[in-house]
Amino acid sequence: MLFSVEEIKKEFSILDFKILKEEEIELQEGAYHKGKASVVRFVGRKTKIH
Numbered sequence: 001m002l003f004s005v006e007e008i009k010k011e012f013s014i015l016d017f018k019i020l021k022e023e024e025i026e027l028q029e030g031a032y033h034k035g036k037a038s039v040v041r042f043v044g045r046k047t048k049i050h
Contacts (some may be wrong), residue, residue: 003040004022 003011003028005022020042 005040008040008042012042012044014046017042017044018046021038 005020008020009017020040022038022040024036024038027037
């Protein structure tokens with residue numbers, strides 16, 4: 001996995017996370033890009049101004 005949930009929280013600390021989860025999904029993106037994948041999905045809203 002490229003990023004962990006903790007890394008996302010740190011790198012995007014300016015956001016108020018509505019969704020932040022790590023999950024395993026099944027890819028079906030063509031003949032050579034399918035199978036299980038671990039992903040981090042998030043939706044956040046900017047709440048602070050730097």
